Amino acid sequence: MRSRVLALALAALLAATVIAQTPQPAAAPPKIDPAAEAAKTARLAWFRDAKYGLFIHWGLYSIPAGEWKGRRSLGLGEWIMFRTPVPVKEYEQLASQFNPVKYNADEWVALAKDAGMKYIVITSKHHDGFAMFHSTVSKYNIVDATPFKRDVLKELADACKRQGMRLGFYYSQSQDWHEANGAGNTWDFGADEKKDYDQYLRGKAEPQVKELLTQYGPVALIWFDTPRMMTEERAQRFANIVRELGPQTLIDGRLGTEGDYVSTGDNVIPPQVNGQAWEVPATINHTWGYRRDDTDWKSAGEITFKLLDIVSKGGNYLLNVGPMSDGTIPQPSQDVLRTVGRWLKVNGDAVYGAGPTPFGDELGETSKAMKDVRGDAMAFRQTEWRYTTKPGKLYITFFVEPRAPFVLPAMKNTVSRAYYLGGDQGAVPVKLRTENGRAVLDIERPIPDPMASVVVVEFSGTKIEPIK
Numbered sequence: 297m298r299s300r301v302l303a304l305a306l307a308a309l310l311a312a313t314v315i316a317q318t319p320q321p322a323a324a325p326p327k328i329d330p331a332a333e334a335a336k337t338a339r340l341a342w343f344r345d346a347k348y349g350l351f352i353h354w355g356l357y358s359i360p361a362g363e364w365k366g367r368r369s370l371g372l373g374e375w376i377m378f379r380t381p382v383p384v385k386e387y388e389q390l391a392s393q394f395n396p397v398k399y400n401a402d403e404w405v406a407l408a409k410d411a412g413m414k415y416i417v418i419t420s421k422h423h424d425g426f427a428m429f430h431s432t433v434s435k436y437n438i439v440d441a442t443p444f445k446r447d448v449l450k451e452l453a454d455a456c457k458r459q460g461m462r463l464g465f466y467y468s469q470s471q472d473w474h475e476a477n478g479a480g481n482t483w484d485f486g487a488d489e490k491k492d493y494d495q496y497l498r499g500k501a502e503p504q505v506k507e508l509l510t511q512y513g514p515v516a517l518i519w520f521d522t523p524r525m526m527t528e529e530r531a532q533r534f535a536n537i538v539r540e541l542g543p544q545t546l547i548d549g550r551l552g553t554e555g556d557y558v559s560t561g562d563n564v565i566p567p568q569v570n571g572q573a574w575e576v577p578a579t580i581n582h583t584w585g586y587r588r589d590d591t592d593w594k595s596a597g598e599i600t601f602k603l604l605d606i607v608s609k610g611g612n613y614l615l616n617v618g619p620m621s622d623g624t625i626p627q628p629s630q631d632v633l634r635t636v637g638r639w640l641k642v643n644g645d646a647v648y649g650a651g652p653t654p655f656g657d658e659l660g661e662t663s664k665a666m667k668d669v670r671g672d673a674m675a676f677r678q679t680e681w682r683y684t685t686k687p688g689k690l691y692i693t694f695f696v697e698p699r700a701p702f703v704l705p706a707m708k709n710t711v712s713r714a715y716y717l718g719g720d721q722g723a724v725p726v727k728l729r730t731e732n733g734r735a736v737l738d739i740e741r742p743i744p745d746p747m748a749s750v751v752v753v754e755f756s757g758t759k760i761e762p763i764k
């Protein structure tokens with residue numbers, strides 16, 4: 297009797313395990329079209345290798361910079377119109393003051409290059425509805441409504457072409473606080489449910505996305521955001537426009553229908569490896585659009601850790617800067633980007649085109665108890681090193697000097713040599729030995745770069761086969 301109960305329990309456990317490991321079908325299983333899947337994989341190739349991009353949030357909100365009529369407005373800089381709230385007629389006046397005479401597109405692209413970033417995404421229109429490009433659909437744009445009169449997106453697109461940088465456009469497809477029928481502005485126009493939303497989509501959003509795709513190309517990607525009221529049918533209209541006018545243009549994960557890749561929540565780094573293409577949009581301080589009072593910049597070390605953390609899980613890092621209303625990017629954020637860029641010049645092999653960790657235990661573990669307490673899934677998060685990979689090579693990025701011999705996780709592969717990245721490959725060897733079948737690194741202190749140092753371990757075969 298007892299053994300029968302045990303057998304039943306075991307069977308149940310086994311079944312539960314199998315269920316847990318079997319991907320659950322989505323509510324409405326998407327039709328898999330092999331040709332479409334192959335095209336998507338091809339479109340995504342550059343994105344998967346790029347790993348690191350520059351997000352730029354620039355618009356009229358850079359003028360108030362977090363303060364309206366002498367009073368601080370809390371929250372995200374680019375949300376000031378919503379938070380205050382500011383009536384359209386008043387907010388519109390900002391356009392007549394927008395004159396960023398220090399704007400130099402080539403300098404911005406050069407900054408991204410120095411930073412080691414492989415693509416740029418800039419706000420073409422944020423929730424405030426103001427177009428940072430010359431649109432024929434709405435006069436509320438940088439050429440027709442400002443004394444500056446220059447098409448900043450066109451200039452950026454040209455500079456990107458000159459310097460070989462990919463360029464994508466953020467476009468707020470749903471929220472448009474300037475339009476009576478756009479989503480979001482309830483203080484001027486009342487409840488969203490009562491609006492003729494499709495009139496806004498067809499009259500402004502869809503034609504503006506067409507303008508971006510036809511007059512500023514090649515467009516690396518369109519970064520849609522906050523898909524409020526985006527039914528599958530409405531979202532699909534945007535997807536069709538992008539597919540038709542930009543066959544190679546990627547769609548992010550916030551359109552309202554499946555895009556080419558997944559966008560995590562703002563500033564959210566997932567806890568474990570994910571094989572899909574994905575991207576973390578993140579701030580360098582605590583706002584996207586410039587705020588005069590936010591000078592709490594992340595350090596180069598923090599950015600480098602986040603980059604390696606993300607790459608070791610298979611994702612991309614889209615890191616934001618918020619230029620000021622004079623057209624310049626705050627110097628402290630430039631300095632941080634360039635410091636990380638200098639590090640990448642030496643250590644980029646561990647990042648660009650690198651695959652995720654073959655192990656995963658080093659990422660930490662999730663605990664339900666901790667999640668309940670902190671609303672945060674990470675119970676234990678190890679931040680001393682991260683693994684990335686390429687065929688035949690394991691990269692170990694150390695953020696802290698190992699205090700003891702570093703034992704690699706068990707694997708079937710045999711390791712042949714270990715050395716630091718930088719200079720001639722292998723110029724600075726790292727002592728490698730085997731103990732109880734495990735590879736061990738004897739790392740001398742201090743490590744070459746106290747911010748982060750990368751040890752390359754070469755192994756037999758192309759892929760690491762961990763022994764669990």
Ligand code: H79
Nearest residue numbers: 353371372374375378379422521522562577584
């Ligand atoms: O463009 C950046 C943000 O402006 C945008 N996404 C990134 C990439 C974004 N749109 N919505 N959100 C982020 C979430 C907004 C949350 C808040 Fe609010 C805005 C918190 C306070 C103001 C809306 C209003 C939610 C609560 C009150």
